[in-house]
Amino acid sequence: MGTTQIKQKVFVANFDQLPPRIGREVVVEGRKIAVFRLSDDRVKAIGGVCPHKQGPLAEGIVAGEYVFCPLHEYKVSLIDGKVQEPDDGCVPTYDTLVEENKVYVLV
Amino acid sequence: MTKEKLLLIGNGMAGVRTIEEMMERSPRQYEITIIGEEPYTNYNRIMLSNVLQKKMTVDEIITNPLQWYEDNGITLIHHDPAVQLDPQAKQVLTAGGQCIRYDKCIIATGSRSFILPVEGAELAGVLGFRTIDDTLQMIEQAKRYKRAAVIGGGLLGLEAAKGLVDQGMDVTVVHLEKWLMETQLNEPAGNLLKKDLEKQGIRFLMEKKTTRILGTDRAEGLEFSDGSTLEADLVIMAVGIRPVTGLAKDAGLCVERGIVVDDFMATSAADVYAVGECAQHNKMVYGLVAPLYEQGKALADRLTGRPTDGYKGSTVSTSLKVSGCDLFSAGIIRESDDVKGIEAYNGLNNSYKKLFIRDRHIVGIVLYGDTSEENRYYKMLRNETDISALNPVTLLASADDEASESVAQWDDADTVCGCNGVTKGTIVNAIHTQQLTSVADVVRCTKAGNSCGKCKPMIGELLTHVLGDKVTLAPTGICGCTDLTRDDIVLQIHEKGLTTSKDVFRELGFRNAEGCSKCRPAINFYLNVTFPNEHQDEKESRFVNERMHGNIQKNGSFSVIPRMRGGQTTPQQLLKIAQVAEKYKVPLVKVTGSQRIGLYGVNKEDLPHIWEELDMTSASAYAKAVRSVKTCVGANFCRFGTQDSMGLGIKLEERYEYIDTPHKFKMGVSACPRSCVESGVKDFGVIGVENGFQIYIGGNGGTEVKESQLLTTVETEQEVIDLCGAMLQYYRKTGNYAERTAPWLERLGFEHVKSVLLDPEQSRALLAELDAAVAGKRKDPWTEVRNNEHKEKELYTVGRG
Numbered sequence: 001m002g003t004t005q006i007k008q009k010v011f012v013a014n015f016d017q018l019p020p021r022i023g024r025e026v027v028v029e030g031r032k033i034a035v036f037r038l039s040d041d042r043v044k045a046i047g048g049v050c051p052h053k054q055g056p057l058a059e060g061i062v063a064g065e066y067v068f069c070p071l072h073e074y075k076v077s078l079i080d081g082k083v084q085e086p087d088d089g090c091v092p093t094y095d096t097l098v099e100e101n102k103v104y105v106l107v
Numbered sequence: 108m109t110k111e112k113l114l115l116i117g118n119g120m121a122g123v124r125t126i127e128e129m130m131e132r133s134p135r136q137y138e139i140t141i142i143g144e145e146p147y148t149n150y151n152r153i154m155l156s157n158v159l160q161k162k163m164t165v166d167e168i169i170t171n172p173l174q175w176y177e178d179n180g181i182t183l184i185h186h187d188p189a190v191q192l193d194p195q196a197k198q199v200l201t202a203g204g205q206c207i208r209y210d211k212c213i214i215a216t217g218s219r220s221f222i223l224p225v226e227g228a229e230l231a232g233v234l235g236f237r238t239i240d241d242t243l244q245m246i247e248q249a250k251r252y253k254r255a256a257v258i259g260g261g262l263l264g265l266e267a268a269k270g271l272v273d274q275g276m277d278v279t280v281v282h283l284e285k286w287l288m289e290t291q292l293n294e295p296a297g298n299l300l301k302k303d304l305e306k307q308g309i310r311f312l313m314e315k316k317t318t319r320i321l322g323t324d325r326a327e328g329l330e331f332s333d334g335s336t337l338e339a340d341l342v343i344m345a346v347g348i349r350p351v352t353g354l355a356k357d358a359g360l361c362v363e364r365g366i367v368v369d370d371f372m373a374t375s376a377a378d379v380y381a382v383g384e385c386a387q388h389n390k391m392v393y394g395l396v397a398p399l400y401e402q403g404k405a406l407a408d409r410l411t412g413r414p415t416d417g418y419k420g421s422t423v424s425t426s427l428k429v430s431g432c433d434l435f436s437a438g439i440i441r442e443s444d445d446v447k448g449i450e451a452y453n454g455l456n457n458s459y460k461k462l463f464i465r466d467r468h469i470v471g472i473v474l475y476g477d478t479s480e481e482n483r484y485y486k487m488l489r490n491e492t493d494i495s496a497l498n499p500v501t502l503l504a505s506a507d508d509e510a511s512e513s514v515a516q517w518d519d520a521d522t523v524c525g526c527n528g529v530t531k532g533t534i535v536n537a538i539h540t541q542q543l544t545s546v547a548d549v550v551r552c553t554k555a556g557n558s559c560g561k562c563k564p565m566i567g568e569l570l571t572h573v574l575g576d577k578v579t580l581a582p583t584g585i586c587g588c589t590d591l592t593r594d595d596i597v598l599q600i601h602e603k604g605l606t607t608s609k610d611v612f613r614e615l616g617f618r619n620a621e622g623c624s625k626c627r628p629a630i631n632f633y634l635n636v637t638f639p640n641e642h643q644d645e646k647e648s649r650f651v652n653e654r655m656h657g658n659i660q661k662n663g664s665f666s667v668i669p670r671m672r673g674g675q676t677t678p679q680q681l682l683k684i685a686q687v688a689e690k691y692k693v694p695l696v697k698v699t700g701s702q703r704i705g706l707y708g709v710n711k712e713d714l715p716h717i718w719e720e721l722d723m724t725s726a727s728a729y730a731k732a733v734r735s736v737k738t739c740v741g742a743n744f745c746r747f748g749t750q751d752s753m754g755l756g757i758k759l760e761e762r763y764e765y766i767d768t769p770h771k772f773k774m775g776v777s778a779c780p781r782s783c784v785e786s787g788v789k790d791f792g793v794i795g796v797e798n799g800f801q802i803y804i805g806g807n808g809g810t811e812v813k814e815s816q817l818l819t820t821v822e823t824e825q826e827v828i829d830l831c832g833a834m835l836q837y838y839r840k841t842g843n844y845a846e847r848t849a850p851w852l853e854r855l856g857f858e859h860v861k862s863v864l865l866d867p868e869q870s871r872a873l874l875a876e877l878d879a880a881v882a883g884k885r886k887d888p889w890t891e892v893r894n895n896e897h898k899e900k901e902l903y904t905v906g907r908g
Contacts, residue, residue: 028908068624
C-alpha cells in the first residue's frame with residue numbers, strides 16, 4: 001500500500017573528494033542537506049539545519065554515527081536524525097547512493 | 108473582571124520571595140506593584156561581604172533583574188521609598204509623590220544598621236554595612252584612607268573587617284562584650300575565632316564602649332568610656348540592626364520591637380501584612396534568611412487562598428564561615444540550672460565543640476573550626492533524640508560512620524538548604540522529575556543553595572547518589588567519553604608514544620571510539636604539543652572555526668578579520684577592504700575589540716575569493732591560538748609614552764603568530780602606566796616604563812575578569828619577547844585545553860609559574876622547545892587555501908541540486 005514516490009537523484013561530490021568526517025552541504029530546492037562520509041566510508045545524509053537554533057550541521061564535528069552542531073553542540077544521529085539526550089528534536093534523513101566514485105543523495 | 112491590587116513595600120529578600128512563592132501558587136492572580144527604596148533590583152544581601160571581599164560583583168548578587176519584574180507583569184517603583192501608609196483609604200504615598208492604591212498590602216521594609224547615638228555619628232566616613240551602596244562606599248574609601256575602626260564584633264562586623272583588611276587597610280574591631288559573636292558563640296569558641304582572625308591581620312579592642320566619634324568634618328577617631336582613644340579615618344557601625352517600622356507606626360499599626368503579626372502575618376490593620384525582618388511574630392524578630400522565607404511561604408498560602416496552618420515560629424541555627432573560619436551554632440548556648448554542657452577542644456586542629464544538654468536531649472550546639480558534624484548534632488537537636496544511650500565520650504567523638512553520615516542516608520524530610528528550607532526529598536524528587544544533572548540545575552529549580560550556598564557540596568552528593576555514573580564520572584574525566592583527566596591522557600600519550608587520536612581513543616579505552624566534540628579538539632591539541640613532528644594535525648578534529656579559518660556566526664556565515672600587526676594599517680589596505688566589502692555585499696564591517704577590522708556575515712563559498720582579493724593574511728581571530736597584539740601609539744607620537752609600544756607589539760606578533768595555545772592568548776603593549784591598551788587584563792601584558800618594561804601575565808577580560816599579575820620588569824625588548832615565548836610554551840605544555848591563562852595560573856600557582864619563567868635555564872629551554880615545535884608550521888592558513896587549488900577549496904564548496 002501507499003504511494004511510491006519517485007525520488008530525485010542529486011549529485012553531491014566525487015567520493016574521493018569527500019574527506020572522512022568533514023561534512024558537505026548541498027542545497028536542493030532551498031532545502032539544506034548535510035552529507036557525511038563516515039570513517040568506515042558509509043555516506044549518510046540528514047537535514048542540514050539544527051532544530052535548536054538553525055546551526056549548520058555540515059560544519060559540525062563528526063564522531064562515529066553522530067554529528068555535533070557547531071553552534072551549541074546538539075548531538076544528532078546520522079542514522080535516524082534524532083537529537084540525543086539531554087536535548088530533543090529531530091532532522092529528516094535522506095538515502096544516499098555511491099556509484100562509480102559519485103555520491104548522490106535521494107530527495 | 109479587574110484583578111485585586113497587591114502592593115509590596117520593600118524590594119528585599121523576604122518581600123520578593125513572598126511574591127515568588129505567590130507566583131508559583133497562582134501566577135497573575137493579583138496586579139502587583141513593588142516599591143523599592145534602593146536603586147537596585149532585588150539582591151542577595153547575604154553576599155554583600157563577598158562583594159566587599161571582591162569575590163563577587165554587584166551584578167552577581169542581583170537575584171531578580173529588571174527583566175524578571177517585566178516578565179511577571181510586576182510594576183516596580185524604583186529608588187523611591189514609601190513615606191506614608193493610609194490603611195483606611197488603602198493607599199500609600201512615596202517620597203516622589205506617587206500615590207498607590209491597594210487591596211492588599213505587604214510591608215517588608217526589613218531593617219537598617221543601628222547607628223550608635225553618639226556624638227559624631229553623622230560625620231563623613233561613618234558608614235553602616237547593610238546595602239550595596241554601603242559596600243561600594245567602603246570599597247571606595249578603602250582606596251583613600253588607611254585606618255578603619257569597625258564597631259561591633261558580630262558576624263557583620265567581622266566580615267566588614269576582613270573585607271577592609273583585604274583591601275589593605277589597618278583594621279581594628281571594637282567590641283563591647285568579652286568575646287566575639289557572643290550571641291552565637293560561647294567564650295572559648297569566641298576566643299578561638301579571635302585568635303584566628305588576628306592571624307589574618309585584624310586587631311581587636313575588647314570590652315570597649317564607644318562614647319564619641321572624634322573629628323570635625325570627617326571621622327578621625329573613636330573615644331571610649333574609659334577615656335582612651337583610637338585613631339581611625341573610616342568607621343563602620345556594625346552593632347546590629349533595627350527593624351524599619353516607622354511607616355507602620357505612623358499609620359497606627361501595633362508595633363513593638365517589630366510590626367506585630369499573627370500566624371498568618373496579618374498586622375493589626377485590615378488587609379495589611381508584614382513579613383521579614385520588620386515583622387515581630389510571637390515576641391520574636393528574626394534576622395536570618397530561613398525564618399523569613401518560612402514566613403513568606405505562610406503569607407503566600409494565605410494570599411492565594413491555600414489552606415495553611417500559618418507560621419509557627421522557627422528554630423534558629425547559624426552555620427557560618429567567617430573569613431575562612433567555620434563555625435556552627437544552634438539553640439540554647441548558655442548553661443543554666445537545667446542546661447548542662449559537655450565540651451571538647453582539639454588542640455591539633457584548633458577545633459572546639461560544645462553540646463548543651465537538658466533532660467537527655469541536645470538543646471544547643473557550638474562548633475568551631477571543624478563543623479563536619481553539624482548535621483549529625485543538628486538532627487539530634489531537631490528530632491529531640493534521646494541521647495541517654497550515648498556517653499559523653501561517644502557523643503563527642505567523631506564517630507566516623509555516624510558522623511560522616513552522607514546526605515544520601517538522610518530522611519527525605521531532613522533539610523539540606525537551611526536558608527530556603529529545602530528538604531532532601533524535594534531535591535531528590537526534582538532531580539528525578541526534571542532530569543537535573545548539575546548543581547546549578549538544582550539551584551535553579553529548587554532554590555536550594557541560592558542564598559548562602561553552603562549546602563552546594565551536599566547537593567552535589569545527592570546528584571551523585573541519584574544519578575550514579577551520569578554525574579560521578581563527569582567531574583574527573585575531560586568529557587563523557589572517559590574518566591581520565593588531562594594529565595592522565597598527556598602522560599599516556601608520552602609513555603605509550605601515541606601519535607593519532609584514533610590510537611588515543613583505542614589505547615586509553617574511551618567509551619566512544621571516535622570521541623565527541625569536546626575531547627576530539629582537545630586530544631588533537633595535546634598530540635600536536637607532545638609530538639609536533641610525528642602527529643599529523645587532524646582537520647576533522649578541529650572546531651569549525653579552525654577548520655574553515657573564520658569565526659562561524661549564528662546564521663552559519665563567517666567572519667573575515669585580516670591581520671594588521673600591532674593594529675597598524677595603511678590606506679592601501681583600507682581601500683582594499685572597502686572594495687571587497689562592497690563587492691561581496693558584506694553585511695557588517697566593524698572595528699573589533701582588539702583593534703582590527705572585521706567583515707561579518709560572509710558566505711562560506713565566498714571565503715577563498717575574498718581572501719584572494721584582499722591579499723592579506725589571517726589575524727587568527729577565531730582560533731585557540733596567539734591572537735592579535737593590541738598596542739597604543741607609543742613614544743613616537745604620545746607625549747606620555749616611554750617606549751615604542753607599537754614597534755614591540757608588531758615584533759611580538761610577528762614572532763609568535765599562528766601558534767596554537769590551549770585557549771586564545773591575547774597580548775597588549777602599552778607605552779606607559781596609563782595602560783591605554785588595558786595590559787592589566789591580557790594573558791601577556793606589557794607596560795613600558797622609563798627604565799624598561801613591566802610584564803604582567805594571566806589577565807583576562809572575558810567571562811570572568813581577572814587582573815594580571817606582575818611577573819617582572821626587564822630592560823630590553825628582546826627579554827620581553829623571550830619571556831613571552833617561554834610562557835607560551837609552558838602554557839601549551841601544562842594548560843588544559845580550553846583553559847584561559849587566568850585559571851591556569853591559579854591552578855599551577857603564580858609563584859610556581861614565576862619561578863619557572865624567571866629561571867634563566869628553564870626559560871631558555873622552553874623557548875627552544877617552542878621554536879622546535881612550531882618550526883615550519885607557522886603558516887597563514889588563508890594563503891594555504893589560496894595556494895591549494897583542489898583539496899582545500901573543496902571545503903568551501905556548497906552543492907546545488
